[in-house]
Amino acid sequence: MGYRVVVVGATGNVGREMLNILAERQFPVDELAVLASRRSLGTEVSFGDTTLTTKDLDTFDFTGWDMALFAVGSEATKxxxxxxxxxxxxxxxxxxxxxxxxxxxxxxxxxxxxxxxDYKNKNIIANPNCSTAQMVVALKPLHDRARIKRVVVSTYQSVSGAGKEGMDELWDQTKAIYNPTTDVPPNKFQKQIAFNVIPQIDVFMEDGSTKEEWKMVVETKKIVDPSIKVTATCVRVPVFVGHSEAVNIEFEEFLDEDEARDILREAPGIMVIDKREDGGYVSPIECAGDFATFISRIRQDSTIENGLNLWCVSDNLRKGAALNAVQIAELLGREVLKKG
Incomplete structure (x- = not known):
């Protein structure tokens, strides 16, 4: 016996990825409804070998449905x-x-x-920010062993984190580089993204941080441990899919890099690819379409007493969004709803 599942925002990048992952992981679905705004009403989307037609979110009755995976913006979600x-x-x-x-x-x-x-408080569960999700998967098993004091992270975030518009802008600007008669000014991003990097994701806050950086700080504390100090610099890079992060971790006690490597190899959701040779690490283009969070470049930080550096890469549309949402649905079904 399975679940009656709704995917809201089924025509967007994340919504489509949710459908793919539900099918790939053979989530026990008895009935599936795919919803979209009236602008996308009637659009067909794929669920495994099945083609489904989107229904109107505005008039849909959620009564009798078990869970709804929302992949729309905050205004519609509200x-x-x-x-x-x-x-x-x-x-x-x-x-x-x-x-x-x-x-x-x-x-x-x-x-x-x-x-x-705790879902019972409001019948709602939140999925974290894409850059936070992959980082905390790596931090948690290390924190359990040696307790993390402080994290310094620099992110290299793909344009798909800004949705289809971000991907289109990179594509159009890249083509325009080779066609001098075409000009594609920045629209989705603050500056040209093609052949460039932009040290701003989301809006600036009073302390000079961007909201994306603030999200990483607050969410890491909520998910892992409120005592962890986090500072982040988030950068948009001209990559279509896959977020990368350079993470510096300071622990309360010493943790050897070899032990850290072993811990991460055994941790759920992580794949360690860490060879000290040319190309012995994972780059974002290699992680696209994969479920895992990949960890490379694990090494001691000799500038502090108990420090490690590592490189963290993951498909932001998967672990950073759709996959994590489906994993929450699996957990909800397994631990709470328990049908059949």
Missing amino acids: VYAPKAAKAGCVVIDNSSLYRYDPDIPLIVPECNPQAIH
Whole structure:
């Protein structure tokens, strides 16, 4: 016996990826509804070998449905998620709207699965920011061993994190480089993204941080441990899919790089590819389409007493969004709803 599942925002990058992953992981679906705004109404999407036609989000009745995976922006989520939750359908939300609500669990199943039971507070579960999700998968097993004091992270985030518009802008600007008669000015991003890097993701805050950087700080504390100090610099790079992160970690006690490597090899959701030779690490183009968070370049930081450096790469549309949401759905079904 399976579940009655709704995917909201099924025509977007993340929504389509949710459908792919539900099919790939053979999630026990008895019935599936795919919803979109009226602008995309009637669009066909794929679920395994099945083609489904989107229904109107505005008029959909969530009564009797078990769970809804939301892949729409915060404004639409603010309107429709409470309706679904009130109707008894558990919402798993990919937007940033509910992540910082103390009554709503923010979950990465490899890190804090016990938080799943807090969904009962509001019938809503939050999915973390893409850059946070992959980092905490690596931090949690190391924190359990040696307790992390401080994290310094620099991210190299792909344009798919900004949606289809971001991917289109990189593509169009790249083509324009080779066609001098064509000009594609920045629209989605603050500066040209083709052959460039942009040290701004989201808006600036009063302390000079961007909101993306603030998200990484707050979410890491909520998911792993509120005592961890985090500082981040988030950068958009001209890569289509796959976020990369250079992570410096300071521990309360010494952790040898070989032991850290062994811990990460045994940790759920992680693949360690760490050879000290040319190309003995993972780059974003190699992680696209994969479920794992890849860890490379694990090494001691000799500038502090108990420090490690590592390189962390993951498909941001998967672990950073759709995969984590489906994993939450699996956890919810396994630990709470338990059908059949």
